[in-house]
Amino acid sequence: MVENNDSLQQLLQQFAQISGARLLVHGGGRTATAMASQLGMESHMVNGRRVTDADMLKVVTMVYGGLVNKHIVAMLQAMGLPAIGLTGADADLIRAHRRPITHGVDYGFVGDVDRVNSYALHRLLQQGLVPVMAPLTHDGNGTMLNTNADTIASSLAVALTNFYDVELVYCFEKKGVLSRADDDNSVIPVITPDSFVQLQTDGVVAGGMIPKLQNAVNAVKQGVPQVRITSAKELLEQGTIIREKA
Numbered sequence: 001m002v003e004n005n006d007s008l009q010q011l012l013q014q015f016a017q018i019s020g021a022r023l024l025v026h027g028g029g030r031t032a033t034a035m036a037s038q039l040g041m042e043s044h045m046v047n048g049r050r051v052t053d054a055d056m057l058k059v060v061t062m063v064y065g066g067l068v069n070k071h072i073v074a075m076l077q078a079m080g081l082p083a084i085g086l087t088g089a090d091a092d093l094i095r096a097h098r099r100p101i102t103h104g105v106d107y108g109f110v111g112d113v114d115r116v117n118s119y120a121l122h123r124l125l126q127q128g129l130v131p132v133m134a135p136l137t138h139d140g141n142g143t144m145l146n147t148n149a150d151t152i153a154s155s156l157a158v159a160l161t162n163f164y165d166v167e168l169v170y171c172f173e174k175k176g177v178l179s180r181a182d183d184d185n186s187v188i189p190v191i192t193p194d195s196f197v198q199l200q201t202d203g204v205v206a207g208g209m210i211p212k213l214q215n216a217v218n219a220v221k222q223g224v225p226q227v228r229i230t231s232a233k234e235l236l237e238q239g240t241i242i243r244e245k246a
Helices: 005-015 029-038 054-078 118-126 149-160 193-201 209-221
Strands: 083-086 094-098 111-116 130-133 136-138 144-146 167-172 226-231 240-242
Touching: 005 054, 029 054, 054 083, 054 130, 054 136, 054 144, 094 149, 111 136, 111 149, 118 130, 118 149, 130 149, 149 167, 149 209, 167 209, 193 209, 209 226, 209 240
Parallel strands: 083 130, 094 136, 167 226
Antiparallel strands: 094 111, 136 144, 226 240
16 A cells, blocks of 8 residues: 555545544555565565565665655655654664564564553654654664564554553555455444454455454454554545454
């Protein structure tokens, strides 16, 4: 989505209409893949996750923390929002550890979140700033780590429940979670942790929707009142609501 300037503009215009404290977490995987290709590097993906060796870490740090992040910040500034671009290393916002070898796969410099400095983030929000978070964390020992944007968003939402009544919103290509993949209007209005399990069993939810919904369910279980999954073109529409009970 961040690769299409028109779609990004549309999303950010809607984001600018949201009142109160807010922050934005972005990805940029396609841009990273394109940049790596220009540099003669091949991208390797396993189950939708980028294998990040030392050279690829340099690419994603440049692309996510620089090119994509600052482009979004500049666009938000043009809309009158005091945006500030950040990674997990800034103000020690998100500490993570390098993912261990899993099922024989070494993901390299991929991070799994350990903790969020919610107080520092709260102070930025109190000052009226709009944080724009790149999908990068750090290990506390000087190493940046490539970390899934959906996971970062979930972790931040949970951490900020200490200060706010949080709503976590995931944006993607569809209007919400669909009960029929070939029908864009078959949006499931509400999903609970229990119904998520059943949707997986029935094969209604599969592929890339599983980790997105897993992050949403985890956030709800850890105190986020509700999570909304909706279209990037219709950020303010309801989409699918994930909450503890139907």
